[in-house]
Amino acid sequence: MKIAVYGKGGIGKSTTSCNISAALAKRGKKVLQIGCDPKHDSTFTLTGFLIPTIIDTLKDRDYHYENVWPEDVIYQGYGGVHCVEAGGPPAGAGCGGYVVGETVKLLKELDAFDAYDVILFDVLGDVVCGGFAAPLNYADYCLIVTDNGFDALFAANRIAASVREKARTHPLRLAGLIGNRTNKRDLIDKYTSVVPMPVLEVLPLIDDIRISRVKGKTIFEMAEKAPHLQPVCDYYLNIADQILARPEGVVPQDAPDRELFNLLSDF
Amino acid sequence: MKIAVYGKGGIGKSTTSCNISAALAKRGKKVLQIGCDPKHDSTFTLTGFLIPTIIDTLKDRDYHYENVWPEDVIYQGYGGVHCVEAGGPPAGAGCGGYVVGETVKLLKELDAFDAYDVILFDVLGDVVCGGFAAPLNYADYCLIVTDNGFDALFAANRIAASVREKARTHPLRLAGLIGNRTNKRDLIDKYTSVVPMPVLEVLPLIDDIRISRVKGKTIFEMAEKAPHLQPVCDYYLNIADQILARPEGVVPQDAPDRELFNLLSDF
Numbered sequence: 164m165k166i167a168v169y170g171k172g173g174i175g176k177s178t179t180s181c182n183i184s185a186a187l188a189k190r191g192k193k194v195l196q197i198g199c200d201p202k203h204d205s206t207f208t209l210t211g212f213l214i215p216t217i218i219d220t221l222k223d224r225d226y227h228y229e230n231v232w233p234e235d236v237i238y239q240g241y242g243g244v245h246c247v248e249a250g251g252p253p254a255g256a257g258c259g260g261y262v263v264g265e266t267v268k269l270l271k272e273l274d275a276f277d278a279y280d281v282i283l284f285d286v287l288g289d290v291v292c293g294g295f296a297a298p299l300n301y302a303d304y305c306l307i308v309t310d311n312g313f314d315a316l317f318a319a320n321r322i323a324a325s326v327r328e329k330a331r332t333h334p335l336r337l338a339g340l341i342g343n344r345t346n347k348r349d350l351i352d353k354y355t356s357v358v359p360m361p362v363l364e365v366l367p368l369i370d371d372i373r374i375s376r377v378k379g380k381t382i383f384e385m386a387e388k389a390p391h392l393q394p395v396c397d398y399y400l401n402i403a404d405q406i407l408a409r410p411e412g413v414v415p416q417d418a419p420d421r422e423l424f425n426l427l428s429d430f
Numbered sequence: 431m432k433i434a435v436y437g438k439g440g441i442g443k444s445t446t447s448c449n450i451s452a453a454l455a456k457r458g459k460k461v462l463q464i465g466c467d468p469k470h471d472s473t474f475t476l477t478g479f480l481i482p483t484i485i486d487t488l489k490d491r492d493y494h495y496e497n498v499w500p501e502d503v504i505y506q507g508y509g510g511v512h513c514v515e516a517g518g519p520p521a522g523a524g525c526g527g528y529v530v531g532e533t534v535k536l537l538k539e540l541d542a543f544d545a546y547d548v549i550l551f552d553v554l555g556d557v558v559c560g561g562f563a564a565p566l567n568y569a570d571y572c573l574i575v576t577d578n579g580f581d582a583l584f585a586a587n588r589i590a591a592s593v594r595e596k597a598r599t600h601p602l603r604l605a606g607l608i609g610n611r612t613n614k615r616d617l618i619d620k621y622t623s624v625v626p627m628p629v630l631e632v633l634p635l636i637d638d639i640r641i642s643r644v645k646g647k648t649i650f651e652m653a654e655k656a657p658h659l660q661p662v663c664d665y666y667l668n669i670a671d672q673i674l675a676r677p678e679g680v681v682p683q684d685a686p687d688r689e690l691f692n693l694l695s696d697f
């Protein structure tokens with residue numbers, strides 16, 4: 164099964180992805196997480212450090228795939244989760260789509276692309292152009308991380324539109340929304356009333372989550388020494404369980420931008 | 431003179447751009463503002479409503495440029511500032527670069543591209559790939575809007591790297607940083623100690639600015655009935671005056687990502 168986690172930059176995609184990967188590992192699954200954000204810090208809390216990107220490694224070897232071994236690009240993280248960072252297009256040139264394409268190509272060469280129970284793509288969702296939509300070509304499900312604000316929901320709607328576009332030619336479905344860092348959900352509910360989709364979980368702002376990232380650990384690793392954090396782990400286990408149940412998912416309806424501005428913005 | 435304003439999504443690029451455009455108009459300049467964000471709400475506080483995008487208009491006319499008139503795509507805003515929204519690539523397909531390219535092509539056909547004292551591009555800066563770097567091909571100066579946080583400064587560094595790349599083949603310079611919605615500037619100063627560049631202004635979070643956007647007005651229009659807002663206008667007049675003085679600008683130095691993580695992140 165392949166999952167693509169999308170959301171606006173800084174919304175908590177990587178924090179959420181690492182904890183979902185750790186939760187899937189707790190459920191006995193062999194997981195590979197692939198970071199697809201130019202910030203290339205997706206897998207930081209799984210490995211505890213910034214791993215080299217695929218693009219950097221390929222450049223070092225003059226793009227000779229035959230000189231790249233799995234251990235050069237795939238790193239072991241917490242709970243046995245394997246980690247890869249695609250990296251971003253060189254600033255001011257190149258294309259996000261090319262980077263994702265090269266990453267998948269290399270993983271296939273290394274016979275790694277189909278060796279996992281779950282592959283999770285962590286993808287920047289500010290600009291869902293042809294390039295950054297590339298991971299959707301490989302995904303069974305898309306998950307969208309959002310808060311309760313206009314900008315993140317506007318980005319969520321563009322991501323949903325990309326899923327609708329790709330679902331015409333791929334077996335892709337939207338598994339739903341994950342609310343993050345918010346106690347309120349009135350705008351999330353307004354949005355899903357216009358574009359129906361499941362809301363898998365809503366996580367409030369939890370300082371322990373922020374601290375776990377500073378320490379370079381998932382919340383699961385933190386909970387080993389601080390059992391009171393188990394309820395925080397449960398948010399992510401709940402998400403993992405819903406995905407492992409292979410939900411129907413949706414092909415999202417179209418909500419034109421103007422409708423979204425009227426519905427959600429304070430203009 | 432052509433300026434490109436970049437920054438992470440939601441950082442305040444459009445609010446800052448509209449107020450700079452209004453300030454330039456106060457200095458007697460004929461200004462055109464071009465929004466290059468898929469959110470296409472760049473010029474909202476200048477016009478008071480969401481204007482149709484170039485891409486939507488071209489699509490309506492089957493891409494027959496000869497059937498498009500200036501008044502179909504160029505709208506009058508506050509202070510005589512002219513407004514255009516490029517729009518974004520269709521979700522899940524297309525490219526940001528194509529949209530910017532089509533916009534500039536159409537404005538040239540309409541003899542509009544060189545009819546202004548100042549053209550200001552308001553561009554999303556989360557992913558500065560070849561596509562979203564396209565406005566830099568036309569710009570004399572780039573301005574970067576940031577807050578005092580890691581994510582916005584990481585985006586700022588990629589934007590700076592794009593300026594360095596483009597400055598090799600174009601007469602482009604980085605005019606500097608604009609701090610926004612922040613009372614602190616310790617991380618901004620740390621960043622500029624490693625990558626020297628001018629800091630044109632630092633604006634705190636000012637509730638009147640937030641309100642002006644809700645009302646669909648620039649701070650300049652608000653100040654006509656509420657003179658106590660003049661000090662807020664002065665921030666933008668100060669930025670406009672620095673740009674009109676045709677500063678030297680810089681070709682930013684290279685700061686590798688790892689250095690930025692060590693310097694600015696709490697990892």
Ligand SMILES: Nc1ncnc2c1ncn2[C@@H]1O[C@H](COP(=O)(O)OP(=O)(O)O)[C@@H](O)[C@H]1O
Binds near residue numbers: 369
């Ligand atoms: N539920 C949460 N509660 C508190 N902090 C959070 C939560 N989720 C994410 N964060 C914090 O938000 C910041 C951005 O998260 P990150 O995962 O890097 O975002 P993204 O990958 O979308 O850019 C990090 O500092 C992280 O610790």
Ligand SMILES: Nc1ncnc2c1ncn2[C@@H]1O[C@H](COP(=O)(O)OP(=O)(O)O)[C@@H](O)[C@H]1O
Binds near residue numbers: 445639
């Ligand atoms: N200095 C400021 N003080 C208070 N609010 C601000 C300030 N600058 C921008 N804002 C608010 O921040 C939000 C995002 O601004 P916007 O200009 O739309 O960002 P962007 O164009 O970068 O996506 C808006 O609600 C705006 O009113």
Ligand code: SF4
Binds near residue numbers: 257259524526527557
């Ligand atoms: S397709 Fe997207 S990532 Fe690729 S160059 Fe265009 S805007 Fe950039």
Ligand SMILES: [Mg+2]
Binds near residue numbers: 176178200202204205
């Ligand atoms: Mg991330």
Ligand SMILES: [Mg+2]
Binds near residue numbers: 443467469471472
């Ligand atoms: Mg904007």
